[in-house]
Amino acid sequence: MKPIGCAHMRLPCKWPMLRCAPRRITLMPMSGMPPPMRVIPVNPPYATALSNASAGRPGVVTAVGVVSIVLAIVQAISAFGWLGFAFTSMVTAQVQQRQTAMMNMGAYAVQPGVDAAPKGFPEPVARAVVQGLVRRHALSGTRQSHVRKLLMQQGRELLPFVEDATVSSQRIAAQVSDCGPMGGSSDYYEVGQGRLEVTDQQAIFRRTDGKVFRSNDAVVDRALTEAQITQAITQLQWVVNGNPSQVQIDAIRAKLRDPAQAVLTPGESPGTGGILSDKTLWFITSAGQVRVTPAGEIQTLNFNAPIPGTNPFSGKPISTFWAGLTMLDAAVTGLLAVPLLIAGILILRGRPIGRRMHFWWAWLKMPLAILGAMVCGFAVAEWMGALTSAPGAAPPSSAAGGWTTAVSTGTLGVVYPVVLLIVLTRQRVRRYFEGVI
Numbered sequence: 001m002k003p004i005g006c007a008h009m010r011l012p013c014k015w016p017m018l019r020c021a022p023r024r025i026t027l028m029p030m031s032g033m034p035p036p037m038r039v040i041p042v043n044p045p046y047a048t049a050l051s052n053a054s055a056g057r058p059g060v061v062t063a064v065g066v067v068s069i070v071l072a073i074v075q076a077i078s079a080f081g082w083l084g085f086a087f088t089s090m091v092t093a094q095v096q097q098r099q100t101a102m103m104n105m106g107a108y109a110v111q112p113g114v115d116a117a118p119k120g121f122p123e124p125v126a127r128a129v130v131q132g133l134v135r136r137h138a139l140s141g142t143r144q145s146h147v148r149k150l151l152m153q154q155g156r157e158l159l160p161f162v163e164d165a166t167v168s169s170q171r172i173a174a175q176v177s178d179c180g181p182m183g184g185s186s187d188y189y190e191v192g193q194g195r196l197e198v199t200d201q202q203a204i205f206r207r208t209d210g211k212v213f214r215s216n217d218a219v220v221d222r223a224l225t226e227a228q229i230t231q232a233i234t235q236l237q238w239v240v241n242g243n244p245s246q247v248q249i250d251a252i253r254a255k256l257r258d259p260a261q262a263v264l265t266p267g268e269s270p271g272t273g274g275i276l277s278d279k280t281l282w283f284i285t286s287a288g289q290v291r292v293t294p295a296g297e298i299q300t301l302n303f304n305a306p307i308p309g310t311n312p313f314s315g316k317p318i319s320t321f322w323a324g325l326t327m328l329d330a331a332v333t334g335l336l337a338v339p340l341l342i343a344g345i346l347i348l349r350g351r352p353i354g355r356r357m358h359f360w361w362a363w364l365k366m367p368l369a370i371l372g373a374m375v376c377g378f379a380v381a382e383w384m385g386a387l388t389s390a391p392g393a394a395p396p397s398s399a400a401g402g403w404t405t406a407v408s409t410g411t412l413g414v415v416y417p418v419v420l421l422i423v424l425t426r427q428r429v430r431r432y433f434e435g436v437i
Contacts, residue, residue, distance in 0.1 A: 058428050061347060064358065064420065068344030071416060072337040079334030082376065086330055089323035089379065120259070121155030123148075125167050129159065132172025133189055137179040139198060143187065146203035147196070150215035157213055158205045159192050224256045224266055232256065235269040236283055243275045244292075251296035262287045263300065322379040329372040336365060352433045355424055362417035369413025377406025 121129065126148045133139065133147065151158065161175070178190035182197065189196040194207035203215040224232065233249055244252075255261050264270070264285050273283030281292040289301040340361050346354030381402025423429065 056432075057350065058426075058432055060423055060426070061429060061432065064423060065344045065348035065354070067416070068340050068347070068358070072341035072344060075337040075340065076334055079330045079337065082326060082330035082333070086323050086327035086379070089318055089326065089383070090320055093318045093320045093323055119154050119156050120152045121162070123152060125162070126151035126155060128167050128169055129155070129162065129172050132169035133176065133179075133191075133196075135169055135173040136176045137181075137187060137189065139187060140200075142200055143198045143203070146201075146215045147198055150203040150205065150213065153215065153217070154205070154213045157207070157211075158194065158196070161192065222261050222265070223259045224261075224264060228266060229253055229256045232264055232269050236273060239270055239273040239283060240275055240281065244281050245279070245294060247294065247296045248281050248292045251292055251298060255298055263290055263298070318382055322375065322382055325375045326379045329368075329375050332368060333372065336361065336368070355429075355433055358420050358424055362420045365417045366414050369417070370410055373406045373410030373413060376409050377402040380405040 120126075129151055130139075130144050130148050134144065139147070155162070159172075159175075162172070172191075176189050176191045179188060182188045186197050186199040188198070193209075194205050197204045197206070201216070205213045207213070233252060236252070237244060237249075252263070255263055264287070268286060270283040270285055270290075273281070275281060279294045283290055287300055291299050291301065293299075339357060343354050343357035343361060347358065348354075384402065
């Protein structure tokens with residue numbers, strides 16, 4: 001048999017059953033011999049970090065994968081919670097704006113409720129009225145004091161035409177149509193829309209519509225003390241964000257000093273209020289809805305009058321600006337939970353892309369977490385400012401609530417990205433992933 005040469009070694013091959021091949025030896029079958037054995041390739045086509053048995057997977061890699069998966073689920077749930085908060089804020093703000101716009105356009109016809117205007121004359125005015133009556137018909141000192149007391153209690157009910165700035169004894173005397181003694185025990189005056197009768201015991205005014213006013217009638221002194229007035233105005237300034245003008249504050253202060261006022265009861269504080277677009281101040285008390293115009297005129301409306309710009313807690317407005325930013329932050333937070341979940345799964349499977357995704361997520365999460373914390377802080381502070389405290393209690397600190405929310409939310413959002421940047425750059429973790437092809 002002719003010997004077969006070896007193409008690689010260029011030497012005669014003494015063994016006809018062997019032939020040379022690149023990187024492997026092939027056994028040629030011969031009659032009566034078993035088939036040759038296959039040789040396993042020297043190098044595998046691929047490998048993963050799990051096959052790197054010499055290094056082994058560090059425990060911190062497993063911890064990162066598990067924590068990332070859990071944190072991604074928690075982050076998604078938190079995003080839904082903030083999304084609900086933002087949606088509620090947005091709806092409330094829109095309701096406020098619609099109601100305020102309708103009130104400003106005069107879409108509601110409201111009827112005056114309790115008449116909170118003072119019914120009595122100041123002492124100088126009452127004295128001038130008495131002098132005018134005496135000019136027409138003389139009265140004893142005792143009877144003059146009864147008339148003066150009645151005028152200081154119900155003077156505007158008796159003589160609505162009398163103006164404090166223009167009152168004079170001559171004008172009052174000209175308004176008396178008839179006067180004189182009545183039965184020897186009393187005196188009478190026909191004036192205005194009724195008849196005034198005066199005895200040594202009391203003064204009585206009988207109005208033409210049937211109402212009767214007596215000087216001996218008990219009059220409840222509803223005037224507030226200066227400390228109560230100061231507390232009520234402080235509470236009112238907080239309720240309406242400190243916007244009332246000095247004219248409005250002076251008008252309220254003068255009203256609360258009046259014994260016949262019905263705006264606030266002693267010890268009561270306004271709970272809900274606001275400022276309309278025409279700068280009219282409004283607030284709610286037990287008497288109804290009180291409005292104070294920029295000129296200082298006070299009007300009390302009944303409880304059927306719609307309350308402008310109300311929200312579930314008070315009349316302080318909630319803006320759509322912070323509600324919209326909170327909704328955007330919640331959406332971004334929920335979207336960032338998806339790559340974190342995927343990165344956690346990949347890093348548990350030993351894929352290098354999982355480590356790189358953690359780096360990308362950490363660098364993206366940190367600035368967004370800080371911005372989101374600021375947005376959430378302002379949004380919470382706005383809602384805390386809308387909370388109404390109990391009458392006489394100190395208003396809640398909206399700044400403290402906002403700062404607490406911002407710091408806690410920002411800290412929780414930044415801690416894990418910083419931990420990832422430290423842990424995943426350790427030498428053992430790098431070596432573990434460097435062996436991955």
